Amino acid sequence: MDRQGTIYTMIFSFIVTFAFVFLLSLTNQATVGMVKLNQETTRQGAILAAMGIAHAGPQEVLEKFKSIRTEQKGGVTLYTTTRNGETIYAAEFAGSGLWSTIRGVVGVNSDVTRILGLEIISQGETPGLGGRIDEQWFKDQFTDEKVVNGQIQVDMHNAGAPDTSHDNGQVDGITGATITSTSVGRIVNDELETLRSILGGKS
Amino acid sequence: MNAAPAIAPLTLLFASILTSNILLANFLGMCSFIAISKDMNSSNGLGMAVTVVLVLTAGVNWVVLHFILIPLGLEFLQYIVFIMIIAAVVQILEMVLDRVSQSLYMALGIFLPLITVNCAVLGVVLFMQIRNYTFIQSIVFGLGSGLGWWLAIMLLAAMRRKIDKAPVPAGLQGPGITMITIGMMAMAFIGFSGMLKVQ
Amino acid sequence: MSEAKSVTVLRENVWTSNPIFMQVLGICSALAVTNLLINTVIMTLGVTLVTGFSSLTVSLLKKLIPRKVRMIIQTLIIAFYVIIVDLVLRAYMPDVSKNLGPYVGLIITNCIIMGRAEAFAQSNGPFISFWDGITSGLGYMGVLLLVAVVRELLGFGTLLGYQIMPPTFLPWTIMVMAPSAFFILAIIIWIGKSIQMRQGKGATA
Numbered sequence: 001m002d003r004q005g006t007i008y009t010m011i012f013s014f015i016v017t018f019a020f021v022f023l024l025s026l027t028n029q030a031t032v033g034m035v036k037l038n039q040e041t042t043r044q045g046a047i048l049a050a051m052g053i054a055h056a057g058p059q060e061v062l063e064k065f066k067s068i069r070t071e072q073k074g075g076v077t078l079y080t081t082t083r084n085g086e087t088i089y090a091a092e093f094a095g096s097g098l099w100s101t102i103r104g105v106v107g108v109n110s111d112v113t114r115i116l117g118l119e120i121i122s123q124g125e126t127p128g129l130g131g132r133i134d135e136q137w138f139k140d141q142f143t144d145e146k147v148v149n150g151q152i153q154v155d156m157h158n159a160g161a162p163d164t165s166h167d168n169g170q171v172d173g174i175t176g177a178t179i180t181s182t183s184v185g186r187i188v189n190d191e192l193e194t195l196r197s198i199l200g201g202k203s
Numbered sequence: 204m205n206a207a208p209a210i211a212p213l214t215l216l217f218a219s220i221l222t223s224n225i226l227l228a229n230f231l232g233m234c235s236f237i238a239i240s241k242d243m244n245s246s247n248g249l250g251m252a253v254t255v256v257l258v259l260t261a262g263v264n265w266v267v268l269h270f271i272l273i274p275l276g277l278e279f280l281q282y283i284v285f286i287m288i289i290a291a292v293v294q295i296l297e298m299v300l301d302r303v304s305q306s307l308y309m310a311l312g313i314f315l316p317l318i319t320v321n322c323a324v325l326g327v328v329l330f331m332q333i334r335n336y337t338f339i340q341s342i343v344f345g346l347g348s349g350l351g352w353w354l355a356i357m358l359l360a361a362m363r364r365k366i367d368k369a370p371v372p373a374g375l376q377g378p379g380i381t382m383i384t385i386g387m388m389a390m391a392f393i394g395f396s397g398m399l400k401v402q
Numbered sequence: 403m404s405e406a407k408s409v410t411v412l413r414e415n416v417w418t419s420n421p422i423f424m425q426v427l428g429i430c431s432a433l434a435v436t437n438l439l440i441n442t443v444i445m446t447l448g449v450t451l452v453t454g455f456s457s458l459t460v461s462l463l464k465k466l467i468p469r470k471v472r473m474i475i476q477t478l479i480i481a482f483y484v485i486i487v488d489l490v491l492r493a494y495m496p497d498v499s500k501n502l503g504p505y506v507g508l509i510i511t512n513c514i515i516m517g518r519a520e521a522f523a524q525s526n527g528p529f530i531s532f533w534d535g536i537t538s539g540l541g542y543m544g545v546l547l548l549v550a551v552v553r554e555l556l557g558f559g560t561l562l563g564y565q566i567m568p569p570t571f572l573p574w575t576i577m578v579m580a581p582s583a584f585f586i587l588a589i590i591i592w593i594g595k596s597i598q599m600r601q602g603k604g605a606t607a
Contacts, residue, residue, distance in 0.1 A: 009468040016463075016475060020482045021280065027489050028279040034493035042496065096208045098218070100334040124334045124503070126223055129579065175575050228580050230433040234513045279489065282507050283481045290474065320477075322430035322511040329504035374596030379588045386584030393579065 043092075046119035047079050050090045050107035052143065074198040088116060091195060095187030098179040100124030102133070106142075106188055112196045115152065118142035118188065130180030137162045141171040147192060154185035208334060212343040219347030225323050226355045227389040232323030235314050236356055237381055246360040247353075248307045249314055252296065254349025256318050257327055259292045260285075261345030264328045265338050285328050286319070293319045323352055358388060411530065412537045428514035431505050432546050433583045439562050442550035444491070444498050448506065450539025452483040453515045457523040457535035459483075464524055476519045477510070484509045514538055549586045553577045 041058040044065040048055050051068075055061050068079050079090040090107040102123045107116035120134045132138060141162050145152065148169025155163065156173040163172040173181030210218075219225065226232045232253070239245050264285050272278055297315050300308045308315070318324060327348045331341045362384055371380045432449065435441040459479050460467075467475050488506045491499040499506070509515070518538050523531040554560060557577030559567035567573075576582050 004468055004470070009470055012466060012468060013471055013475070017478065020478060021283075024279060024283075024482065024485055024489075027486055031489045031493035035489075035496075038493070038496040096210060099208065099210070099223070099330075101208045122500075124330075126228065132578075230580065230583070231430050231508070233430045233433075234428070279485060282485050282488070282510055283478065286477055286481055286510055287474075290477065316473075320511045320513065320516060322508050325511045326430075326504065326508055329507050333504050372592070373599060374592045374594075375588070379591040379595065382584045382588035382591060386581040386588065389579075389581040389584060393581070 043121055046105045046121045047090050047092075047107075049119040050105035050117040051079070051081065051088055052083065052107060052116045053081075074194075076194060076198055078198070086110060089195065089199065090116075091191060092121070093187055093191040095183065095190065097123060097125050097183045098130055098177075099126065102180075102184060102187060104187075106191050106195075108192070108195055108199075110199065112192055112199060113147050115142050115145045115147060115188075115192075117144075125180045126177065129174065129177040132174045132177065133180060133184055138171075138174065142188075145169065145171065150192065150196065151189045152185055152192070154181050156181060208336075208340075210340065212339055215340055215343050216347040219344055220351040220354065221392060221395040224351040224355060224389075224392050225327065225348040226352050227385070227392045229326065231326040232321050232352050235317050235321055236352075236359070237378065239314055240356050240359040240363055240381075243357070243360045243364070245310050245314070246356045248311055249318075250349075250353025250356050252300070252311065252315065253318055253321065253323065253352055254346065256289070256292055256296060256324055257345040257349035257352075258342060259296075259345075260289050260324060260328060261331060261341045262338070263288055263292065265331060265336075265341045268332060281332065286325060289324050289328070290319045323348065355388065359384060362388075408530065408533055411534050428512040428517075428542060429546075429587070431508035431512050432542075433549070433587070434580075435502055435505055436546055436550040436583050437553050437557060437578055438501070439547070439550045439554045441498065441501050442546050443562075444495070445502060445505065445509075446539065446543035446546050448484075448487045448491075449509055449512060449514070450536055450543055452480065452487060452509055453518055453539045454532050454535035455483050456480045456515055457518050458528050458532040460519045460523040461526060461528040461531035472524075473516075476516060480515050480519070481510050514542060545587075545590055548590055549583060552586050553582060557582070 037058070041061050045055060045058075045061045047068065048061060048064055053064060055064050068081050071078050071080060076091055080087060082088070087110045088107060089110065090105050092103065092105050094101055094103045096102070100123055102120065102125070104118060104120040104123075106118050108114065109116060118139050120139065123131065123134060125131045125133065142152070144166050146167045146169050151169065153170045154173045155170050156178055158172050163170050171185075173185075223229065226236060235249065239249050267284060267288060268281065272281055272284060277284075293316060296318075297308070300311075300315070327345055331344055336344060359381070363381070366380055366384065375383075428449075432442065432445050435445050456476070456479050460476055463475075463479075484507065487509070488499070491502070491506060515535075518531075518535050522534045526534070551561065554562075554577075555566060556574045559565060559571050559573050574582075
């Protein structure tokens, strides 16, 4: 058969495409289970982290998450458990960043006067800039942070070095990523507002 | 990521041209950028061509992604499908250009088919997919990225005309000094970041 | 695979005709992730493997591929390996996959891979093509790792996540942002070219 002819070209292309797509489907099938598991462990891990519950590795995440209760209140899915005798809550949030939807989890105490922790589940902000909201130093600022006047302030003037005080209701933003940083602040505050109305905390 | 971000199309347009320029901030679209910025007319032509391709592929790929790939659970094939569609769009553009403007077609030469493998084009499509943009947002993002790339290549071409006459050290000539110029342009564009407010 | 030939290929791809500083090819997809060393390692490893296997496959199929669809089939082969890398990363290294994001897919448009397939694999045997692909990837990897080391060390004070710089070190924010990658690359190109010029290999821009 003429290797340069149209018919051969079509047959060859068809066979090669079919072969590759088939191999890819196999690979996809083989990995799809793990991918879903990863997504679930990430989500559960984030919820645990936002509540200040330490975990190491996906196995522990699945284990520890079993002790978390899920309840529905006011249209919001609340995750709750007790820590040191206190009831604590966590809820997932989602809001607009500069480029993408920022999803995460915020953990609070029962009257929403303190944030226990913040975790980011997914974001598509600028890598190296807004994307840094996913870095440990940024998230750690929210750990055990006091909520002042019902809000968290994102301070862009000192941006770059993490705000070490946990009682001033302030966190430092990311240099060069003003919009993303302030978006996180806005999203968190909106979520605090929602949680307050559900849990009946003081403003 | 289920919900599309609530970024206004106009904001998205300006953001993708200035503050998050596909080339100066996201590093995409460099190969042909460096080679063709030696000449201002070809740079202009290529910039236009890339913009047209971006708008078309953003639109077509969005439709294919949302009406074919996702409903059939074939997302894992998206890279192949996207690049094939890009290749097709470029091929069609080539044929149109050949008929409409022979001089531009000749001037662009090999760089026209190379738009297919221009990271910026595939990059914009992938960003659109990851950020879950709506159709309008995708088109605007494609347009903005194209215009941003066009702007960057024109600026670089203009600067290279001057640099080529300057006494650049031997080891730095060509790619070296071009990189530094691009770096400075990138820094300058960062200055735009305070300009936009979202909602 | 003759010894002499493979050493020549190695030397050429890693030094004399290093894809990045000699030909400034294929930097698009990887420069963006050079702010962290671990991302760069995985990314360049991915590119190296894809280049190697793509060249291998193209070389194996070269007598069967019709001329008209040569570029398309090559693109298909490259896309195939990239998807495999992406799926494997998503399943077994989800954090890295998240960090790399769309840049893994962009390996498809990496000029180096298509370049090697066209320039080498189309006219050489499978094993040497594989080797050519791998060594091109290594040349590419070397330069980018260098950029990443500088960027992560000065931008975050860490390397591979481990704190290297003392706590009093104030990170250079510029290193975290785009322009630094261009500047560092320019310096590497400058040094590489100058050394080569001095060695008389006479490469001009």
